[in-house]
Amino acid sequence: MTLHIHKCSFDDISKLQEISVETFTETFKDQNTSESLHAYLNKAFNLIQLEKEVWNPLSQFFFIYMNDEVAGYLKVNTNEAQSEAMGDDSLEIERIYIKGKFQGHGLGKYLLNTAIETAMACDMKRVWLGVWEENEKAIAFYKKMGFIQTGAHSFYMGEEEQIDLVLTKLLN
Template identity: 25%
Template sequence: MLKTQIKPCTPADLYTLQDIAIRSYNDHYLYLWFDGGTWYVDRSFKEETLRNELADPNAAFYLIYHDEELVGFLKLNLHKDTNEYTAEEALELERIYLTKAASGKGIGREVVKFTKSIAAKYNKRVIWLKAMDSSRSVDFYEQNGFVKCGTYTLPFEQMKPEYRGMYVLKLEI
């Protein structure tokens, strides 16, 4: 039986969040970068960055456990507008990062289900996200009801050009 728990992440969990963020990112995304991901990890998961994000009332972080083992994290932006929807109507699913060992076990589906419950709590009309166009995650999101509604190109010069493309996907509630 699937035993996934999703727990709110607080500033007291900063180092736990930092550890799982780096571990899960390193499991999946180092090939995207000329420098093996060093620039992105330093930029996105350093203590100061995470401390500021955890203090943002619009950001909600959650730690993901499976069978009591920490296997990933979720970051939501509770009020983030899109081209079609206002911040009051839209919730951004910014990150679901799972360790490689946790992938393919149905945990992601549970996290999407949880995200839908948060969107309902805030009376949102849509959940949206950006996913790498070269990633299998696009298929995962489409299997969970999201539809492509746009594209985006990451501006990171440190990233290999062939991996900078993203799809914007949405799930209307």
């Protein structure tokens, strides 16, 4: 098994859109109405929106490849690109998704470590993320990786309000 990380550029937009839609749908289709899911997918992952995000110098996207196939991706934000005002010494992990067929191989941990290394290289004091309160598998993973709950915020899946737990990890 070979793994490698690739920092995304504008040339990766269509691949980014494809994996974003695929992994988000895999993760949340069974717990949400198809109307709410499609409304979110159309808003969050349309090409214009993704182009804006990739061009933002305060955001970075990374693909993880397993045996030369894109297996997942990571999006991190700093400063004003963060979805919540957490300060200039924080890095947000906005998205971390692994395709279903690649789960269970430690790729999530690999991407999480990439985010932490990115934060440390920028002298950040903490990394944080929002995770749906009903995503018990992800919450357990993050807590195992040293994150603690420090708050909660609203997340909208289409018109439907859901609650994300805000989890934070302090860096040394």
